[in-house]
Amino acid sequence: MKRATMTLPDDLAEAMESYQNAQEAPPSLTTVVQAALRQYLAERGFLRTRRPLQITPALKGSGRGDVSQQHDRYFAEAARSVKNRSTE
Numbered sequence: 001m002k003r004a005t006m007t008l009p010d011d012l013a014e015a016m017e018s019y020q021n022a023q024e025a026p027p028s029l030t031t032v033v034q035a036a037l038r039q040y041l042a043e044r045g046f047l048r049t050r051r052p053l054q055i056t057p058a059l060k061g062s063g064r065g066d067v068s069q070q071h072d073r074y075f076a077e078a079a080r081s082v083k084n085r086s087t088e
Contacts, residue, residue, distance in 0.1 A: 006033075 008016065020026040041047035067074060 016029065016032065019032070038047060042049050
């Protein structure tokens, strides 16, 4: 992470203070500047916007109803199976 020192003109400093005071949980100056810079650069095509992680379930599934509870056992069985195939 890069560190920077910057000087804010009086009008920006006052606007920033007003913004922070208007918030129920005031964000830090760093947080606001990072958000503003991220938006500015993304709008100009210099920063790819982050997309939220989207997880889609497998169409078929495993057919097992207890995977969330027995996942360690299934991983161990799969690892043994892969190891056995590689030694053949």
